[in-house]
Amino acid sequence: MPILAENSFEFFSHSPHQTRRLGIHLGGALNAGDVICLEGNLGSGKTVLVQGIAQGWGAMDPVSSPTYMILNEYRRPDEQRLFHLDAYRLEKEIEAEFLDFDRMLTQGLIVIEWAERIKAVIPELHLWISLGYTGTEHRSMMLQPHGERYESLVEKIQYKLYGDF
Ligand SMILES: Nc1ncnc2c1ncn2[C@@H]1O[C@H](COP(=O)(O)OP(=O)(O)OP(=O)(O)O)[C@@H](O)[C@H]1O
Numbered sequence: 001m002p003i004l005a006e007n008s009f010e011f012f013s014h015s016p017h018q019t020r021r022l023g024i025h026l027g028g029a030l031n032a033g034d035v036i037c038l039e040g041n042l043g044s045g046k047t048v049l050v051q052g053i054a055q056g057w058g059a060m061d062p063v064s065s066p067t068y069m070i071l072n073e074y075r076r077p078d079e080q081r082l083f084h085l086d087a088y089r090l091e092k093e094i095e096a097e098f099l100d101f102d103r104m105l106t107q108g109l110i111v112i113e114w115a116e117r118i119k120a121v122i123p124e125l126h127l128w129i130s131l132g133y134t135g136t137e138h139r140s141m142m143l144q145p146h147g148e149r150y151e152s153l154v155e156k157i158q159y160k161l162y163g164d165f
């Protein structure tokens, strides 16, 4: 059992729609420079969440997740970029220059599926989301902020979901 920070937040989704809605709230609160890491088995809902994030962020391009995809880029009218990385097929010892986080983070933000596979190269400050299968239509999502920026982000999401609690 991992030790969870006080400020982590667990969300229980009862449908793909709800997962997408969480993503929309999250996406609407994201800025250039943000790093969102998704961990969870096949079919746990990572891509559904990314679809919501992209929608909330204002992407002009649809989110796709073909099996060969490693890095996708979605645009917004203001020229910002959302980088969608799927680390499933990456070896652990990837070349650092391929994953040019610095460049990506000046142009926009990054969302990483299968982030646990490339933990060594992930920026120290990030939001970590662990997704779990809890039933046919049910998924658990644990949001763990690493850094103040992400602590306030998680608070903002909670507020958007539940109001003043
Ligand atoms: N509450 C839920 N939230 C998200 N997806 C759900 C939920 N209930 C059922 N599903 C279904 O589970 C599947 C999730 O697929 P998705 O592609 O998002 O998973 P993934 O974690 O990205 O998998 P992969 O590791 O293969 O990329 C979809 O078919 C979706 O309709």
Ligand SMILES: [Mg+2]
Residues within 6 Å of the ligand: 046, 047, 065, 113
């Ligand atoms: Mg996926």
